Amino acid sequence: MTWWILGALAALPLFGLLIQGVGLALDRWRYPAPGELIQVGGHKQHYYVSGAPADPDLPLVVLEAGIASSSLAWRWVQRDVESFARVASYDRAGLGWSEAATTPRTTKQVVHELFSMLDESGDPPPVVLVGHSFGGMTALAAACLHPDRIAGLVLVDPLHPAEWMLPDANCKRMLDFAVTLSERGARLAQFGVVRTVVRLMLAGSATSARLINRASTGPGSGVAERLIGEIRKLPRSAWPMVRSHWTHPKNFRSMADHLRQLPLSCAQTANALRKLNIPVIVLSAGNLDDDRREAHAALARLSVWGEHRVASRSGHWIQLDEPHLVVDAIRDILRRYHERA
Numbered sequence: 001m002t003w004w005i006l007g008a009l010a011a012l013p014l015f016g017l018l019i020q021g022v023g024l025a026l027d028r029w030r031y032p033a034p035g036e037l038i039q040v041g042g043h044k045q046h047y048y049v050s051g052a053p054a055d056p057d058l059p060l061v062v063l064e065a066g067i068a069s070s071s072l073a074w075r076w077v078q079r080d081v082e083s084f085a086r087v088a089s090y091d092r093a094g095l096g097w098s099e100a101a102t103t104p105r106t107t108k109q110v111v112h113e114l115f116s117m118l119d120e121s122g123d124p125p126p127v128v129l130v131g132h133s134f135g136g137m138t139a140l141a142a143a144c145l146h147p148d149r150i151a152g153l154v155l156v157d158p159l160h161p162a163e164w165m166l167p168d169a170n171c172k173r174m175l176d177f178a179v180t181l182s183e184r185g186a187r188l189a190q191f192g193v194v195r196t197v198v199r200l201m202l203a204g205s206a207t208s209a210r211l212i213n214r215a216s217t218g219p220g221s222g223v224a225e226r227l228i229g230e231i232r233k234l235p236r237s238a239w240p241m242v243r244s245h246w247t248h249p250k251n252f253r254s255m256a257d258h259l260r261q262l263p264l265s266c267a268q269t270a271n272a273l274r275k276l277n278i279p280v281i282v283l284s285a286g287n288l289d290d291d292r293r294e295a296h297a298a299l300a301r302l303s304v305w306g307e308h309r310v311a312s313r314s315g316h317w318i319q320l321d322e323p324h325l326v327v328d329a330i331r332d333i334l335r336r337y338h339e340r341a
């Protein structure tokens with residue numbers, strides 16, 4: 001009996017590898033990239049453009065996702081913006097449908113890859129950049145480093161560079177733990193565990209999924225539950241695609257590298273900050289404390305056309321909680337650009 005038990009335990013990893021391999025193959029067949037894959041250096045980035053501007057002179061709107069998010073996080077916003085403007089969402093290297101990169105995931109590198117992708121796509125500058133969280137900091141850095149290429153900014157509950165530029169001991173432990181969880185997630189995804197947990201959670205089998213998740217990850221197991229909570233705010237048609245992305249090890253590895261490079265990314269952005277001669281709208285979550293809300297207001301004041309708005313009914317994911325506020329901000333930025341043109 002002992003040998004049978006040992007044999008069954010030894011076979012579990014092989015069975016997990018088989019489940020993961022078959023699942024990845026089926027995902028590639030079921031959920032092909034909706035956009036095109038553009039060569040950027042040594043990897044390809046997924047770039048999805050939709051809509052047509054009522055005025056052909058209006059700039060392209062580009063949506064930049066958060067640190068561990070993908071183009072799918074913009075589904076509600078892109079669907080509405082495409083009715084009055086040409087709009088693009090994309091996946092940074094290693095996330096969503098994009099291939100992994102070997103270069104560090106710093107803000108400067110991400111900005112370089114963004115503009116390389118736009119150049120290869122044939123979309124001329126300037127563009128309106130809309131960024132959420134880490135993507136908001138990326139959009140801000142892009143505007144400061146390349147002001148001639150940006151027509152306007154919408155920063156959606158952006159990460160302020162001061163938050164993680166010089167982390168204290170407690171924040172450094174939090175960041176190191178997040179990196180460890182991401183690396184552990186990559187290993188678990190490789191053996192099909194993440195695929196099983198996410199599928200059970202989205203199917204409503206929360207108890208079973210929670211038991212597997214906690215047995216696998218130990219401390220920090222609640223992260224997956226919070227992630228599922230945000231996924232459920234997306235259109236239901238997007239759930240299987242998000243699930244397929246977050247059962248792929250490359251997404252966890254990319255997230256780990258984004259987090260590992262976060263202090264350097266914040267320092268690069270802080271060093272690039274400058275006064276901006278473009279319209280800027282900063283949207284803050286309704287549950288922010290006074291210090292973070294004032295930090296967002298300070299970012300808006302970088303521009304003489306800056307404006308700070310509070311999404312009173314939203315948490316951090318404003319584009320999922322109150323997408324119309326993001327759409328309205330984009331519309332206002334395009335109107336101001338048109339008035340100044």
